[in-house]
Amino acid sequence: MTGQLQSNEDFYAVIPAGGMGTRLWPVSTSEKPKFLQSILNNNESLLQSTWERLKSLVPVERILIVTGLAYKDEVLQQIPDLLPSNLILEPSPRDSGAAIGLAAAVIHKRNPNAIIGSFHADHVIRGLSSFTLAVTQSVISAEAGYLSVIGIHPTRAATGFGYIKTAGPEPKIREGVGFSVERFVEKPDLDTARSYLQSGEYFWNAGIFIAKTELILEALKKNSPDLYQSLLELAEVFGTDTCESDFERIWQSVERIAFEYPVAIPLAEEGKLVVIPGHFFWEDVGDFAAIHRMFTGGNSKALATIGDRDAIIAQDSSGLVIRRSDRIIAVTGVSQIVVVDTPDALLVTSLPNVQGVKQIVAELDKREYNPLNTN
């Protein structure tokens, strides 16, 4: 199957690399956000893992990265085989509508028959062959004129993810190989998440979209004509000598909107969205509880430690200790604790309260620190 995609000259992969990872502060900072970090301590950043995964499906000539101008040097250093002409630099963040839309416009100019797949730079995926299968199926549906979204089979009543609801318990199978989608659902509360899990009609939305550039651009033209116009202008100047200053000028008027609103949701209403079930391990690693879950298999009584084990002394404790400093860390008599130690900041919270990190970052902001800029 890998070969099938590799030789499909119309298929391009896009990596929007922009999430700030606020809830992973102080590991994630605005200077070096989550996607540039090796969160799982395997000496490979999440971006690098994403890149390697996609390289097994698509030749590097057809993999593009969309990221902030501020991350240019770090991205080029981490991904030495990225073609400079495949690096799209945004003057400032404008959400996924602009990022994926701009990539679609740039690629469409190169190949009007292109199909693009958009893959988050900062998610964790395990199970390459299942991932490849789902992408290959998605490309088939995309060729048949659909917007494909990969849905992850839920394994627990997660409240931190968006969901995709298929049309009934026995959803129609579209011409391609996907189920028809009834609607997108925002992050639910725990009871709602439990009912989703039981119903069998819901998938986690992994944010992986695959479609013809033509379909995406048409949806943008129809539902967000101003954004569409800006994207065409940007694609026109991309790669020219005056690209950076032209981008700076045009960017002022680029709308900040998530890809779902002008593209995925309207296409769902038109019956042009299908969900392709993905049976691989997927985690958006959005907060420290997710990291704890990944390391302990969800055992709330276990202690996970990331960093030099010899410098971490733990007794009668559970939770997560991340050591990124060069200090001794001692933890004793604390349950479900989260300790994140970096050279510039220390965070102490508890597994049930990891969402509070957002407020911490907001508070730092108020104090006129650059909150994420402490690393």
Next chain:
Amino acid sequence: MTGQLQSNEDFYAVIPAGGMGTRLWPVSTSEKPKFLQSILNNNESLLQSTWERLKSLVPVERILIVTGLAYKDEVLQQIPDLLPSNLILEPSPRDSGAAIGLAAAVIHKRNPNAIIGSFHADHVIRGLSSFTLAVTQSVISAEAGYLSVIGIHPTRAATGFGYIKTAGPEPKIREGVGFSVERFVEKPDLDTARSYLQSGEYFWNAGIFIAKTELILEALKKNSPDLYQSLLELAEVFGTDTCESDFERIWQSVERIAFEYPVAIPLAEEGKLVVIPGHFFWEDVGDFAAIHRMFTGGNSKALATIGDRDAIIAQDSSGLVIRRSDRIIAVTGVSQIVVVDTPDALLVTSLPNVQGVKQIVAELDKREYNPLNTN
């Protein structure tokens, strides 16, 4: 009253400065133990506070410090008006029997009519006039031939202190101004501590002993003749050119024993010990729960922070945060937490589990770090 003691040429103050403060790691380390630290963030070490307090009672010519050879430079730097002839340096720690006994022997050689008061270097005392009153009363009892110990009126069922039991609910008043003592009591459990508090017959043992040097040396001679012999030899060579090497040699055979065993307990049995009630605030600041108590008045739902408040962000949390590093500390959603952040080590524990710090230090020791030597 202050004048009364100042002009009493027989009264000397001794500060044994030796406690390691293991349960205050990583603030307290073997390199810079508790007594050299400004635990309460007032830019004055506990030793300096003790020194200033005693200076208001006794001229510096009659205040001696007994400490480890390793702390010589730091002590001289912190206490510039300490006379070099009043600094007794122990080659290694040998507990309070040797420390107070040696000071008694050295002072007795200078003045055979001397009365000494021994005051811990690392306790917190507030209420100078009440303290002065208790010391003055103790000196009167000491002049009458008693060993005086200052007893603190208990204000809660503390399990972390030793107690002194007076002889019955209406104890006899000795010739001086103290109550007769029935016995010393080791640290009790909570139920026992509660019964002590209710009975009204118990005082906290603040470890402040006041007596004629003659009485102390006689008790040592009788109950610990080998220690007594070593102390006489040490006093003989103290201040000579060969003092350091002579100390090194004689020190090998010096017994490690607490002052209570050869002196206070036998004198209690002979009816020669009196307790003088002290009505000042006293705290031995033995662990982080004690520090939290001092800062919050014992309100377990309060958060106490020590260090630059601007660099500590706390939300929905209670407990104690000590910041001695130059980093941002963020704490969210944790109850009764203890966070101690130093440049070399980080401790995270909870108020009910602060005793666990001892095991942490023991574990560090096992790993062949010098546990207290990380500052």
